[in-house]
Amino acid sequence: MRELVLTLNRLLWLVPTLLGLLAITFTISHIIPADPIAFIAGDNASAEQIAALKAKFGVDKPIPVQLWNYVIGVAQGDFGVSLYTQRPIADDLVSRLPATLELAFVSILLSAVIGIPLGVLAAIDRNSWLDHVLRVFTVSGLAIAAFWLAILFQLLFAMELGITPLQGRVDGWGPEPVTGFFLIDSAWTGDWETFRSVAHHMILPAVTLSFPAMATVMRFTRAGVLDAINSNYVDYQNAMGVPRRVVVWRYVLRNALIGTVTQLGLIFGNLIANAVVVEAVFDWPGLGLYAVNSILQSDYNAIMGFTLVMGAVFIIANLLVDISHGLIDPREAG
């Protein structure tokens, strides 16, 4: 019950938090020195042309009126029109969200599948050479600039060895969008050739993105397993003659997982932040690339939309993490 109340409470806070975020981004984007209108009018535009466009986009109105109009619009799912592409920003964001989410999910999956076993191994063989190697790896995983790693991977695997694509999401046009997740869409229609192409393109960006996440997962799994191994319960089980291997995988791992799940929010935030540059380097047509392009065009409507959607995704992800944490670890609920 209390769990439910807490969750509802957080859900309710979602609205004012997003409103606050909206106010902040709006403020930021309206002290802008750029004149995007002059830009979209083209470098041969006349004063009259610019005035007409300003009226069209409503930027000739007082700032508070603009803010009010914007809030009303967002409430109805209307993020305004991109100053650059002239298309509704909501459409752009919706069409690009799946690419980012697909990449993020694959990266998280990758970091969990590799990070958790390695973390357990490091804990079991504490202070072994493996533990030391993995420790260096975890520390460097969080110290490496994602955009640099991306470029190094491109340099090595795409340019020198030529075994992966340099960038992009798929050769050609990709599968007919159903979910927007290319792996699912191509598998669904049995188009395995496209599936292969998508997977092939996914390797470098996903590995780049999962690097810091993997480091975090490994680190917390190791710590969680160590704590559990040192607990009285395990000593007891060992004394009772239960094989050590069974103890580790059954009890210890479960506890360690809880530690990792609590870090999912952190990992996800890190992932989203890195996605901006990683998508830019790999020309991955997701939200991050959209944001970078919008920056270059000073398209502040688009930047606001991006910030809001990223905020919402991030807040919801954290909420889900909290809920799932409560489910895995009933102690927290009390």
Add this chain to the structure above:
Amino acid sequence: METARFLLRKLAADRTAALGALLILLLIVVAIAAPILSTHPQDVSEFNPPGRLQPPSVEHFFGTDRMGSDVYSRILFGARITIAIAVIAIGVSVLIGIPVGLVAGYYRNWVSDALMRISDIFLAVPQIVLAIAIAQTLGPSIENVILALSATYWPFWARLVYAETRSALNETYVEASIALGASPGRVMLFHVLPNISSSLIVRTTIGMGGTILTAATLGFLGLGPPAPSPEWGRTIAESREFLPEAWWYATAPGLAIFLVVMGFNLFGDGLRDILDPRTRRSSDG
């Protein structure tokens, strides 16, 4: 004095933390002595177009860049920018964050609620996202990178100090001194702050690494200081159109970022083990 010696001994025993300290020291030395250590100190502002994009050699340890300047020398000078950005940005955000956190933690009224709500909003989005928006708006320069980083980082400190303050207020001796009539300022300054200082030191050290990474990212996106600044992130961005031929151009500045951030992370880890065992399991901030 005694604690300092204890600290040093502990750190020396922790090999990885010692390595971290060494890397940080190296950064500081390099930044200060850049004009002496660099082989072509004039290359920060002077160029040699005929000698552009030369591979590493005895003359140019890390090769030359698109203007024919020595990459090694420019990286050394870039260290100054990195240190300046990280130190000032962290300093400013801590100076805003600590008072906000203390006040919000000490008092229990609408002001404290409002302050925390505002910081929650900032924390609701990954730092880089807001930093990008701010840096883009203000235009590319070192000052604006610092501003963008400070403006998005202070809520982190406010949150931290707020939570620590709230828990410190429950400590018996703090309750006692309040009961004895100590002023709020006195309580915050002399009882709460010392209590949370070790945790702050740890977070600041690790935060330096993160801030350097974020600053480099802004530089990479073209939101940092403009050309011909030797800032590391922008150097990597510059190099991209000359790949794969000029591999050294992209590799060297990235390595510099990596080593420095690694230094702060290792040192911070070591500090945490010694100073703040409580938070050993928590996030890396």
Add this chain to the structure above:
Amino acid sequence: MLIRHASRLCRIAAVATIALGAATTTATAGGKFVFANSSAYDTLDPHAIFDVGRVASRINLYDGLMRWFDNPPHLEPWLAEKVDISKDGLTYTFTLRDAKFHDGSPVEASDVVYSIDRILEMKKGAYSLFEGTVAPGSTKAPDAKTVVFTLSKPSAIFLATVPEIHVVNAELVKANEADGDLGTAWLSKNDAGSGSFQLKRYDPAIGWQAARFEDHFFGWDMVDNPLDEIEFRTVVEINSRVLGLMNGDFHGTDGYLPQDQVKRLRTSDHVVVQEEESMRIFYSIIHNARPPMNDINFRKALSYAFDYDGFIDNILSGSVARNPVPLPNNMWGSPMDANGYTLDLEKAKEHLAMVEGDVREITLGALAGYGQTEQAAALLQNGLNKIGVKTKIVAETWPVASGKMRDEEQMYDLLFLWKSTYYADPNNWLGEMYACEQIGARNNSWYCNEEVDKLLSEARVSTDQDLRKANYEKANRLLMEDAAGIFVYNTKWFGPFNKNAKGIRFSPIGNGQEMRWVSME
């Protein structure tokens, strides 16, 4: 890898067959051409955009009354059969050919009238070319084959701007209007043209595909094996474009790659690099109205402090041609004997010494993301440093810079950038960059010199080609003498294409992207 490529080819062939249906049986299979474009096709509306980077959607899907060909560009009737110009230079009467839109309906004079009025009402893209010259509603269609433009004032450049009036299918666009938006939402992702190719697929994040339009008015007899299908894909990163060309995934890309990449392309067996001198000059705007730049001696000092050779020969590996005046060398009206400034720090110092008043710190503007502008600014900073002038480089995004360019107070002291060809007439450069009436709009130098202005205004309205040529040559010399800007180079175009692609026709306006002449062997 081999298998992957082979199967992809099969799929492409299959798609092409389905798409073209009966058409493929009459023509020989001409294959598909994939072009990797550096900028994104955010919209396909031919009246919304006017830039060189996205010219392909306009010239391949749409037709204009006139069209530019080859290099140096010459203007030819296209949708129009002929054009009659009245003696006073105010009335232009175009007679249309028999042509069909992609939906099979005929191209009529009313479509042309709708198109020009749509441009004038949307006030976007090429609008500024017609503003003040063509009044809304002034264009008439006396019959289905005749269009009459009546200009508000004589203009020597009108005909040169006519190719930008891309003719849209008026009925189709009107049928897809929403809330009186002139069909902009619909046309941004659909095709209502009569051009050589017909849109098949469009995704703003990826690009567009189009199939050959069998019924195009020009016919296809002139080309052996014309292309069945063209695809323009957005590939922002240079390295991806280069690698794609080298392994055959792409058949062409833009011709303004860094010289190091051109060198790399030349080593590939799959690629042939075509070379042409284009018409895109690189220069630095100087704010002529602000001290100390309002002093001719200071401007001369600036012009003598730039390392032209270092920039052109080393940094750009000789891939461009020195252009000492504001007009491209290969445009008529450019004086062939102009030598221009060279790096000469002694002369720079002499002129600096003659500057009246104080010399403060100078702000050098560059465009963020455009490495060349930053490098040029850094090089000028280097030179000015040596003669004792302090400078500060500011690199801002194009939207920020283009906003500041219109404001006398906010404009940088200097700003490096390019001036491209929108229409091939000297007025595109001189008349816009330095005419007094353009101050604050397209004259971002705040330069107003009576003598130059008189030459330019005369040339703008005169129909006497000899007079125009003489005026522009003289204006060029005066501007150079006045050091009104730092004029650096004219771009060369290095068009990398798959060696099997034949018939590429380069023109500075179309950039070699008009695909109807191309075939794949």
